[in-house]
Structure formats: C-alpha cells, structure tokens
Amino acid sequence: MLQPVKEDTPLHVEDRMQNKTEPAEPLLKVSNLKKHFPLTNVFGRPTGYVKAVNHVEFELHEKETLGLVGESGCGKSTTGRTLLRLTEPSDGEAIYKGRDIFKLNDKEMLKMRREFQMVFQDPHSSLNPKKRIGSSVEEPMNIHGIGNKNDRMERALDLLQKVGLREDQYFRYPHEFSGGQRQRIGIARALAVNPKMIVCDEPVSALDVSIQSQVINLLEEIQDNFDLAYLFIAHDLSVVRHIADNIGVMYLGYVVERAPTDELFSQPLHPYTQALLSAIPMPNPRIKKERIVIKGDVPSPMNLPSGCVFHTRCPHVMPRCKEDVPALEKKATGHFVACHLYD
Amino acid sequence: MVNEPLLNVKELKTIFSTEKGPVTAVDGVTFHVDSGETVGIVGESGCGKSVTAESIMRLLNEQTTKYEGAITYNGKNLLHLSKEQMRKIRGNEISMIFQDPMTSLNPVYTIGNQITETIMIHQKLSKEKAYVKAIEMLELTGIPSPEKRIYEYPHNLSGGMRQRVMIAMALSCHPSLLIADEPTTALDVTIQAQILDVISDLKKELNMGVMMITHDLGVVAEVCSRVVVMYLGQVIEEADVDTLFFNPKHPYTKGLLKSIPKLDGDRNSKLHVVEGTVPSLDNIPEGCRFAPRCAYADELCLNRAPELETTDEGNKVRCWHYKRIFEEEGANATTS
Numbered sequence: 183m184l185q186p187v188k189e190d191t192p193l194h195v196e197d198r199m200q201n202k203t204e205p206a207e208p209l210l211k212v213s214n215l216k217k218h219f220p221l222t223n224v225f226g227r228p229t230g231y232v233k234a235v236n237h238v239e240f241e242l243h244e245k246e247t248l249g250l251v252g253e254s255g256c257g258k259s260t261t262g263r264t265l266l267r268l269t270e271p272s273d274g275e276a277i278y279k280g281r282d283i284f285k286l287n288d289k290e291m292l293k294m295r296r297e298f299q300m301v302f303q304d305p306h307s308s309l310n311p312k313k314r315i316g317s318s319v320e321e322p323m324n325i326h327g328i329g330n331k332n333d334r335m336e337r338a339l340d341l342l343q344k345v346g347l348r349e350d351q352y353f354r355y356p357h358e359f360s361g362g363q364r365q366r367i368g369i370a371r372a373l374a375v376n377p378k379m380i381v382c383d384e385p386v387s388a389l390d391v392s393i394q395s396q397v398i399n400l401l402e403e404i405q406d407n408f409d410l411a412y413l414f415i416a417h418d419l420s421v422v423r424h425i426a427d428n429i430g431v432m433y434l435g436y437v438v439e440r441a442p443t444d445e446l447f448s449q450p451l452h453p454y455t456q457a458l459l460s461a462i463p464m465p466n467p468r469i470k471k472e473r474i475v476i477k478g479d480v481p482s483p484m485n486l487p488s489g490c491v492f493h494t495r496c497p498h499v500m501p502r503c504k505e506d507v508p509a510l511e512k513k514a515t516g517h518f519v520a521c522h523l524y525d
Numbered sequence: 526m527v528n529e530p531l532l533n534v535k536e537l538k539t540i541f542s543t544e545k546g547p548v549t550a551v552d553g554v555t556f557h558v559d560s561g562e563t564v565g566i567v568g569e570s571g572c573g574k575s576v577t578a579e580s581i582m583r584l585l586n587e588q589t590t591k592y593e594g595a596i597t598y599n600g601k602n603l604l605h606l607s608k609e610q611m612r613k614i615r616g617n618e619i620s621m622i623f624q625d626p627m628t629s630l631n632p633v634y635t636i637g638n639q640i641t642e643t644i645m646i647h648q649k650l651s652k653e654k655a656y657v658k659a660i661e662m663l664e665l666t667g668i669p670s671p672e673k674r675i676y677e678y679p680h681n682l683s684g685g686m687r688q689r690v691m692i693a694m695a696l697s698c699h700p701s702l703l704i705a706d707e708p709t710t711a712l713d714v715t716i717q718a719q720i721l722d723v724i725s726d727l728k729k730e731l732n733m734g735v736m737m738i739t740h741d742l743g744v745v746a747e748v749c750s751r752v753v754v755m756y757l758g759q760v761i762e763e764a765d766v767d768t769l770f771f772n773p774k775h776p777y778t779k780g781l782l783k784s785i786p787k788l789d790g791d792r793n794s795k796l797h798v799v800e801g802t803v804p805s806l807d808n809i810p811e812g813c814r815f816a817p818r819c820a821y822a823d824e825l826c827l828n829r830a831p832e833l834e835t836t837d838e839g840n841k842v843r844c845w846h847y848k849r850i851f852e853e854e855g856a857n858a859t860t861s
Contacts, residue, residue: 253713253714253715253716254684254713360802362802363802390569390570390740390803391569391740391742391781391784391785392569392780392781392784392798392799392803393569393802394784394785395784395785395786395796395797395798395799396798396799396800398786398796399795399796399798402795417713417714419714419788420743420785420786420787420788421786423786423788423792424786424790424792424796443792444792447788457715458714458715461714461715461717461718462714462743462788463717463718463721463741463743463744463746463747464743464746464747464788465742465743465745465746465770465782465785465787466746466770467746467747467766467767467770468767468770468771473718473722475718475719475722476715478669479683479685479686479716480683480713
C-alpha cells in the first residue's frame with residue numbers, strides 16, 4: 183500500500199531501538215514542565231489553580247516513539263499541547279536543536295511548527311466539515327508558504343496515497359469518510375510540512391478494534407518512511423506497548439516512571455505502574471491475573487496531596503511519602519522512577 | 526437443556542422506519558441468558574448490540590420501530606406486553622446500566638432521590654425504609670461513607686462513583702437479569718477493574734443473569750462465560766469463552782482476535798488487519814455480510830447468505846466454509 187520514499191531500506195524496530203541507546207543528543211529535552219490553569223471568580227481574579235501538569239521531564243530521540251500513559255486527568259494531553267504551545271506552559275523548558283521552544287516569539291514558533299505536528303483524538307471534529315479534504319491537507323503548506331499551488335496539490339495527492347486513500351478522494355468532504363479514513367486524512371495533514379516530530383494524542387481510541395490495527399500499522403510505516411519521532415499519548419497500554427520504544431507513566435501531572443517498553447512491562451517499579459499494569463484485562467480467558475486493587479479515586483488536581491501525589495492510594499505508603507516529593511531518579515539504564523521505596 | 530432459560534431471544538428483528546425507508550438494525554438475532562451466567566455480546570459500532578439491548582427493555586420509540594420474533598423472559602414474551610406491564614418489569618426484574626454515567630443520572634436530583642424512586646415504586650416501601658435500603662446498596666457497590674454521599678448531587682461525584690450509583694440503582698430491586706451496555710468504556714482501567722469486580726460479586730450474591738455488551742475483548746475474557754459475536758445486525762458466532770478465544774470459527778472473529786495488540790505479543794511484528802470498513806445498514810452486502818472483507822470469500826459467499834449453524838461442539842457459527850478453514854489451518858491458537 184505504501185511505498186518507501188527513500189532509497190535505503192527503512193530501519194527495523196530493533197535497529198531503531200539499538201540506535202537509540204547511543205548517547206546521541208536528544209531531539210527534544212523537556213524538563214520541569216508545569217501547567218497550572220487559573221480558576222477565576224466573576225471579577226477575573228484567580229481563586230485557585232487546576233494543577234494539570236506539575237513536573238514532567240523526558241527526552242525524545244530521533245525516530246523514537248515515546249509513549250505517555252496515564253488515566254484521565256493525569257496531564258498527558260496537556261503535556262502534548264504545551265509542546266506545540268497550543269496552551270502556554272506555566273514553567274519549564276523544552277530544548278529542541280539547542281533552543282528553548284517555550285521562549286520563542288510567535289513568528290519563530292510558527293516556523294517551529296513546521297517541525298512539530300499533531301494528530302488529534304477525534305477524527306470527527308478535527309477536520310473542517312466545509313473544506314474538501316484536499317484543501318485540508320494543503321492548508322499547512324499554505325500557512326508555511328511551501329511551493330506553488332501546483333506543487334502543493336501534487337504533494338497532497340501523493341500524501342493521500344501514502345496514507346492509503348485514493349487520489350480521486352481529493353475533492354470529497356469529511357462527512358463522506360469513516361472514522362478510520364478521517365484519521366488517515368489527519369495523518370496526511372500532519373505529514374504535509376515534513377515534520378520531525380508528531381504528537382499523537384489518543385490517535386486510535388475513537389476507532390473500532392478492526393480499524394485500530396490499520397491505523398497503528400500506518401503510523402509505524404510512515405515513521406520508518408519519514409524518519410519521524412512520535413510522542414504517543416494514550417490510555418490503552420496494549421496499544422502503547424506495541425508502538426512505543428520508551429514509556430512514561432503519568433499520575434496527577436507527574437511522570438512517576440519512565441523506562442524502555444519491555445523493561446517497564448517486565449519490571450515495573452512504581453506502585454502506581456504496578457497497579458495500572460495489573461488492572462488491564464487480558465484478552466485470554468485462561469489467565470487469571472492477581473490484581474493489585476488501588477483504593478479510591480484520583481484526588482482533585484485543584485487540591486493536590488502533599489508529598490508524593492500517589493500517597494493517598496499507595497499500598498506501600500510510608501510516613502515520609504506525606505512530606506517529601508520524590509524526585510525522578512535513575513535506577514537502571516534508561517529506567518527512571520520517582521518513589522521513596524527505592525531511595 | 527431442560528430448564529427454560531431466563532431470557533430467550535429468538536429471531537429478533539428490530540426495524541426502524543426512516544425517511545429513506547425501513548432499516549433493519551437487528552436482523553434475526555437468537556441467543557439466551559441463564560440465571561447466574563454472564564453472556565458477552567461483542568461487536569463493533571453499528572453491529573446492533575445496543576439496539577438488541579434496547580429492544581429487550583423496549584426502550585425504543587415504538588411509533589417508528591417494528592419488532593419481529595420473540596423475547597421470552599420467564600415464560601412471557603416481552604414484545605406482547607402492554608406499556609404498563611413492561612414498566613413493572615423494567616428496573617424491577619430486568620435492569621440496565623448504560624455506558625455514560627455522566628449523562629444517565631439526573632443532575633437536578635440527589636442520588637438518594639434517584640435510587641429511592643425505583644425502590645419506592647417497585648417495592649412499595651416507605652421513604653425512610655427506601656433510604657435505608659439505598660444506603661445498603663451504595664455500601665454494597667463500595668462507595669465510602671454512603672450515608673453522606675446519598676445527599677449529594679451527581680456533579681459532586683467522579684465517573685467511577687457515578688457508575689457505582691448507577692449499579693446500586695439498577696440492583697436495588699434485586700433484578701434477575703442485568704443488562705450492562707458498555708459499563709466500563711467511559712472509565713479508567715483501575716476504576717474499570719473495581720467496577721467489573723463489583724458486578725461479578727453481586728452476580729454471585731444475587732444469582733443474576735448478566736448480559737454484558739462490550740467491544741473490549743479483554744473485558745469479555747475476564748468476566749463472561751459465553752460470548753455472542755455480532756456483525757451488521759446478525760449473530761455470526763456464539764461459543765463458550767475458551768473456544769471463542771482459542772478456537773474461533775468465523776473469519777471475522779479470528780481477524781478481530783488477531784488484530785488487537787497483546788500485552789504478551791511480539792512487539793516487532795505488524796498487527797493483523799481486517800481490511801475495509803463495516804458497511805452501513807442501508808447498504809448491506811448480498812450473500813454473507815462479511816464476504817466483502819473476508820479473505821476466504823468465494824462465489825458462494827458473495828451470492829448466498831449462510832445460516833447460523835450448530836457446530837459439532839454445540840457452538841454456533843454463520844459461515845459457509847468454517848469446516849474447510851478449520852481443516853486447512855487447524856486450531857491455531859490466536860491468543861498465544
């Protein structure tokens with residue numbers, strides 16, 4: 183379905199993973215990212231803050247897929263959106279090619295968005311219903327002034343083919359497509375400006391099971407063909423395990439653990455990761471898993487617990503956890519955890 | 526089976542009249558649910574699994590909906606009952622939990638009001654006794670300090686808590702049949718695990734029959750004993766859960782099982798793909814409905830629709846070639 187655009191053969195996943203272990207400069211290095219949304223009263227005075235993202239740090243290398251997982255409200259989508267400055271971060275830095283993208287002015291940021299693109303969750307609301315899909319795919323090229331009209335149309339037609347649609351669908355409207363096809367259009371649009379990195383925000387969770395695998399395979403193919411790095415945000419751990427090289431687990435705005443995918447699944451260190459992994463229902467009736475049940479609900483992000491944010495639900499809670507915030511520390515190669523159990 | 530099953534759906538057809546003409550959303554669906562067992566109804570969006578549930582509860586607008594076939598519950602055909610008789614069964618003998626706990630509770634009443642309403646109507650208890658009963662039910666579903674929670678409004682509660690309130694409400698009259706329509710789809714995994722535990726504990730305690738509608742095969746493997754797979758308004762396979770996961774017969778079921786990423790699967794291989802998309806209901810393919818997407822389809826499949834056959838093991842499958850496919854491929858364990 184999809185032809186490689188380059189002559190050399192695409193890298194296999196294994197090769198990609200080996201490359202990544204070389205101490206190369208990361209493509210993107212995020213540290214101490216914070217986003218607090220103010221709550222205001224009728225006079226516009228802040229009365230409190232929704233602390234969506236509190237302390238996020240990670241590195242993303244070229245051609246790598248970093249999965250960000252966590253439950254609703256853990257700040258994974260907000261993290262993705264701040265990287266494209268769709269919402270402004272409250273604090274922190276994100277170094278890309280030696281420059282902090284949070285310090286760029288609007289003009290510089292516009293240029294930067296050529297390298298960062300996004301694929302959204304809901305394929306029904308992320309396309310303009312009044313625009314033919316061809317012009318939706320061309321829009322990013324118009325904004326960035328790439329090529330002339332004919333070049334842009336040619337590239338759009340080429341991209342539609344690359345994501346598995348037909349050239350004659352160029353003049354169709356979004357309502358004529360199914361959810362899976364619309365997600366393909368969203369991917370084609372993100373590819374239009376030849377980005378280095380794509381933030382995929384729950385790209386398959388709105389799709390049916392049999393369509394999900396089509397889109398996951400497509401994302402993997404274009405990653406090889408276009409040398410892309412993905413920040414893959416999702417709540418479905420089996421999907422993330424399949425596509426990601428490294429995974430960051432988030433809870434209440436903190437990255438509590440980050441590790442290479444296989445290691446995270448075989449040796450989860452943080453009690454929250456352990457509970458999260460044990461809660462996934464396995465599509466295998468012969469396996470009866472011992473579940474680690476964590477009591478209660480996620481606390482409100484407006485009123486965070488003191489110390490470690492997980493201490494209210496943690497089965498291994500110690501007196502220390504209520505006072506000190508644990509730092510994200512390295513426990514093995516590429517494996518980081520923020521928990522006092524491992525101090 | 527000597528005993529009459531608790532719920533027996535036979536050749537059910539649900540036909541909506543639309544501006545473009547009649548649309549058959551459920552087309553000849555047959556299955557049964559016994560007391561104390563959990564039957565999973567699985568399928569993709571538009572396969573008619575929710576419409577089947579709504580037909581059993583008779584929740585659809587009956588001016589634009591026509592039913593055919595029979596839904597027998599405890600010896601009564603639900604399709605022949607009057608509105609008044611149906612109202613006595615709904616919430617009392619058959620209860621339903623809906624997918625979205627955010628929209629299925631009334632935001633202007635306290636949760637106490639909403640739970641006691643059902644109890645007072647069906648069990649003719651006084652308000653005071655109904656409140657005691659409601660607190661008991663909330664406790665059973667694992668809500669902390671229910672005597673305080675009962676005076677709160679739905680917006681005070683989280684998604685998982687609201688779904689517990691829905692379950693408490695659905696079970697407050699000790700129904701013999703519970704229909705759960707995607708009860709955990711809107712919830713996070715750790716909360717999903719808690720809710721599934723609550724449902725299976727209460728099932729044992731009350732010896733209910735449970736009809737679990739879901740698209741998540743993980744949930745099916747965990748809680749169901751028998752599974753009905755639907756595609757475009759028809760049952761295409763019915764089997765016990767072990768056979769369905771380890772020896773599926775229908776090419777659609779096989780494809781579906783192979784296409785989900787597994788937690789213990791090979792990460793470097795590509796995912797299996799079921800080509801194409803589900804056709805819309807006003808454009809149903811002739812012959813076998815899955816034929817246009819099926820790798821095994823031939824002339825016969827494209828022209829003549831297969832019947833739901835009973836296999837040697839006593840399961841059911843709707844496919845012309847399931848025997849041949851089985852002989853050629855053997856029982857390839859798709860889950861391993």
